[in-house]
Amino acid sequence: MRKYIRYLLVTVVFAFLGWIGNDYYRSRLNTSPNPISVIKSRPLEKYAVENLSKALIPSAPVSIEETLKENADYTSYLISFKFDPTFSGREEKKVTGLMNIPTGKGPFPLIVMFRGYVDQEQYQTGDGTRRAAEFFAEKGFITVAPDFLGYAGSDKEAGSIFESRFQTYTTTLTLINSVNSISAWDSKNIFLWGHSNGGQIALTVLEITETDYPTVLWAPVSKPFPYSILYYTDESDDRGKLIRRELSKFEEDYDVELFSLTNYLDRVNGPIQLHQGTIDDAVPTAWTDSLVDKLKELEIDVSYIKYPGADHNLNPSWSRAIENSMTFFKKHLN
Template identity: 40%
Template sequence: MKKNVLILAIILCLGLLVSIVYFLKKSQPIISPVGKDAPKERPLLSYTFENLKKTPFAKSEITLGPMVNNSPEFYSQMFYFRAPRSPGSAATLKVSGLINIPQKPGNYPVVVMLRGYIPRETYKPGIGSQPSAQVFAKNGFITLSPDFLGYGESASSSANPFEERFQTYTTALSLLSSLTHLNTGLDASYSGNITADLTKIGIWGHSNGGHIALSVLAISGMAYPTVLWAPVSQSFPYSILYYTDEYDDGGKALRKVLSNFEQEYDTDMFSPSRYYSWIKAPLQIHQGLSDREVLPWWSLDLTKILKKNDIDVTYLTYPNADHNLLPSGWTNAVQSSINFYNDHFYKKFGIILP
């Protein structure tokens, strides 16, 4: 009898012990193998203006490709360079573009031309800049118009629509950094008869290309004389939301993606308008007063902001001219642009043009 009582007592004690251990374990929190407060990855932080300003952009070779047009006064041909997949990345992507070169042997200033938005399905290298580029080439300038990633013969851009947008900055910065290799590419095709004067570099931007130019100038601090035609200068993301009425879905998908972006990032850190005070380059801004894509008061406000920050800026307007400065402003705008570059490349240094 005593033996049975002892066995029962042992069983009860074991049961009680097992119960205590079970409840203690149940009350313990489950610890994640990656840590309780593991921060979420935010890869696009590398594209903030503060971070891009600290990012070095490696120099790429610039090679010349097939001839597109051989006119009596200038050559048009494809060119290629490489840009980083992401800021600071060793992995690079092929970027194509169109270069215009005066036919007459000589040493010519360079203008990098940044186009506005063009739908992929209708895009061809040079669209958005070629009409002006041809006039520049006839007047003694070498022009380079990058296609940007996802266009022309370039590699694909990021699948993320915001990274794709930011990649235009890194692509333009990479091209400007790589201009030191332009003469190597020219020499391979023209045996030293036609060269680039790399002491005379300018930038031209139209519409969203103006937005890219403003961003590049702020990030780099480069003092290259810059001409802007109807530049998109509003803050991000308003600068893209303004155009959502042109989307088939009225911008619904873009607003959803933007909402997700704003949950992870501070949009101010990606907005060029917050960093215009960093610009050191002289600018000439052209604006059609009948423009409905870039509202005239945007460019007027931009001019006021730049002047407030002691930035050298000239503002020119054209009545009855649209987003492309047509029908009444285009010819004058092209000539004023040429005069602006020549003033900064030559006259300010007392050089008399032939």
């Protein structure tokens, strides 16, 4: 009898230990990471400079929505085009912009223009480029300036502040690829003009496309990403808290070096003319000095004009700066 009881107890103990072990094993299975589940989606990788350079750039008809102004020298139009800013076959969005077409018998050369920062609530189509665009149009150049997503009559921008930034590149790439739909264009001359953050857009597009578009840059933002954003965070209502928080998340998943224009300057092929005011309080003169030095080291065709006592908008030397820009564009006409 004792023998039987002993055998029964041993059996029960082993059964209990087996149950405990099985339960522990199952719990480990449930808590161990599934290799497939830990692979993070990185949807913004497609906007890295190298990846955009390999992307299939769409084209879209540039449509005239409204005639805004007409005079003896040119006509101003509200334009729009639709495209998928993610380049992934998803929902198309509309981007509006301002186009000036010279009066007279064409065809005409074309300048794509990019503005600097303007508050979304105050922005109107053409702000930041209008004055320069009208000057160029008077001289016989078509000008096209996109508003970008989230501005004026354009559709809503992306939910991510960084994707919104990167989609200024896809907007620009699509627009340049769509100028064939502008019947007054001469089909051979495309120039770029950018001011402030618009200069950053122009430089990045030159790197992505590796094309030789002659380009004029006024006080361009040319520091590495994301420093080029963080530098201005004290101007935001929350002193940059949102941007820093979102940047921290971004850096967990992405290598910021892949998105920084300073790492791809060797891909720039076209001639560049740089303009900088010496009392610019938005883009330090040292930034443009450094950019010019790097471009010269890479043996890129660059000319640099400084305007003593001029501010971020090159006032009071605006007239001289716009004339110098016009001379540069005419020099590089085909």
